[in-house]
Amino acid sequence: MSIKRDLTKRRFWTRFSVQTLSCVGFFAVFAGVTDALLPNVLPPVGTVLAIAVAVVSVSYGIFQAWPRPVQQSYGSPNTEIHLVEGDLFEQEGNVVIGMTTTFDTETPHVIHENSVQAQLLMRVYKNDRTALDEALDTALADREIVKEFTPKDKKPGKQVAYPLGSVVTIMPEIRRLFFCVAYTEMNHRNEAHGTVDGIWRSLNNIWDEARARGNGDPVSIGVIGGGQARISQYLPAQDSIRLIALSYMFASRKEKVASRLNIVVQKNVVESLDMLELQAFLKSLRPS
Template sequence: MSIARDFTKRRFWSRFSIQTLASVGFFAIFTGVTDALFPDALPPVGKFLAAAVSVLSIGYGLFQSWPRPVQQSYSSPNTEIHIVEGDLFEQEGNVVVGMTNTFDTEIPHIIDERGVQAQLLTRVYRNDRAALDRALEAELDAHPVVHRFTPDDRKPGKQDSYSLGTTVTVAPAIRKLYFCVAYTEMNKRNEARGSVDGIWRSLNNVWDEVRAKGNGDPLSIAVIGGGQARISQYFPAQDSIRFIALSYMFASRKEKVASRLNIVVEKRAVRNLDMLELQAFLKSLRPS
């Protein structure tokens, strides 16, 4: 993940200033105490000593403030959270796939072909929609249908709706699971709508499913809230990442979910994120 953009953030310069001044203060106290106890131990303060202190202090400030990969390890529970720039489907381990509560799979007229749900079809199932539908239906048999559209609704695509947060697991590849969760509701015009409360409940269901079937393997999830959910206007990516991390940590404190959670950010969205602030947030989730 590029770190150049972090140098434009106020948080970086604030931390750099604090750490640099702290280093200057340390040298000032050290030389003052040494001079008081051993008056002849230090040479007269000159340009060389001032320059040396300045260089060392600036170096220390840079070292402490230099942007690093955004990740945090936790001991209780024993897990990690990484914020990763890249491709969700190229990450190690299992994957969370956000879907609508009708589990529609037809692209592009019903499902946005750029979304995660569509990529599950095109990249994992190689455009074999029948195979994906069979896998979903086999798992959905265990979940009750809460609403069925009628012919008068004239809804294209699938007609059965399931509870928000319904989560099913498909496994088209060996040792890689895809946890498909309904975090938006589809209406008869195939308009998907989501809410913060609905996404929170859906995430809780995902963590339960991952805990039961994921074998503790690393888990990857995309930033949610935009796209079909249509709530990005009050749930931007920065807040979405914090939301996912907070939900994951609450669930993990109850019982371990996975060895690592990767929150995957698309490259076009990274430039709008304050990575230093996100690092500080992840650090704040450690038990006090």
């Protein structure tokens, strides 16, 4: 991720200033105590000594404040959270796929071709929509149907809807699971709408499914709330990441979910994020 961007953030300069001044303070205290206990041991303060203290202090401040990969390890529970810039489908382990309550798969007229579920169809199922629909239908066979659209609705695509937050697991690849979660509701005009409450409920269901089916393998999830959910205006990417991480840690404290959670961020979203703030947030989730 872009270090240059992080260097422009107020949090970097605040941490740099605090750490630099703390190093200067350490030298000042050390010199004062030494001079009190062992007079005439220290050399007189001169230009060379002042420059040396300044160089060491600034170097220490930069080292402490320098941006690093955004990730955090936890001892209780034993897990990790990594913020990753890249491709969701190239990550190790199991993958979360956001869908709607109708589990529609038809592109581009029903599902946008740039969406995660469209990428699942194209890249994993090689555009074999019949195979994807069969896998979903099998997984949904015993699930409650909460709504059936009628011919009067004139809804293109699938005609039944399942409860918000429903999670079904499909396995098109060996030893790799895809957790398909209905975190938005689809209406008869194929408009998907989501809420923060619905996303929170869906996340909790994802962690339950990952705990039960995932064998402790890493889980990767994209930033949710934008796109088809249409709630990015009050759940921007920065807040979405915090929401995902918080729900994951709450679930993990109850019972371990996975060895690692990868929150995958697309390149066009990265520029809007404050990585130093996110690192501080992940650190704050450690048990006190």
